[in-house]
Amino acid sequence: MTNCIFCDIAKGEIPSQKAYEDDLVYAFHDIRPLRPTHILVISKKHIASLAEVSAEDEAILGRILSISHKLAADHGSAEGFRAIINTGRIGGQEVPHLHLHILGGSEPVGAMVSKN
Numbered sequence: 518m519t520n521c522i523f524c525d526i527a528k529g530e531i532p533s534q535k536a537y538e539d540d541l542v543y544a545f546h547d548i549r550p551l552r553p554t555h556i557l558v559i560s561k562k563h564i565a566s567l568a569e570v571s572a573e574d575e576a577i578l579g580r581i582l583s584i585s586h587k588l589a590a591d592h593g594s595a596e597g598f599r600a601i602i603n604t605g606r607i608g609g610q611e612v613p614h615l616h617l618h619i620l621g622g623s624e625p626v627g628a629m630v631s632k633n
């Protein structure tokens with residue numbers, strides 16, 4: 518166990534509803550879904566936020582984005598989804614481990630920029 522809940526989830530030390538996994542990322546269903554589809558994609562490496570990434574993390578960042586549509590489509594949101602990375606206190610980030618929210622469902626999510 519570490520002091521980071523998402524590191525523990527990526528290692529399987531805290532249970533999660535897994536949606537996808539490869540060498541760089543792990544994806545699971547959000548415990549408090551805001552939409553019918555609400556998946557989190559996290560880096561297996563501990564990166565605190567988008568404010569902490571470096572050039573060596575580009576492959577991880579690319580993977581997080583490049584798998585997002587297939588993940589959304591595989592979970593009922595083939596026609597579109599919203600991808601959000603909350604960053605820092607001002608950005609509304611609660612868990613300090615880089616993660617992409619994939620939000621989708623059968624209805625448009627509206628014009629808001631927030632995850633709500």
Ligand code: AMP
Pocket residue numbers: 522533546547548549550557602603609610611612613
């Ligand atoms: P953020 O505000 O961007 O840091 O989002 C953190 C997200 O993690 C929230 O949507 C939470 O519902 C979600 N979350 C926190 N703990 C867990 C957990 N153990 N399993 C699944 N999702 C979680």
Ligand code: ZN
Pocket residue numbers: 521522523524525562563564613614
């Ligand atoms: Zn972590």
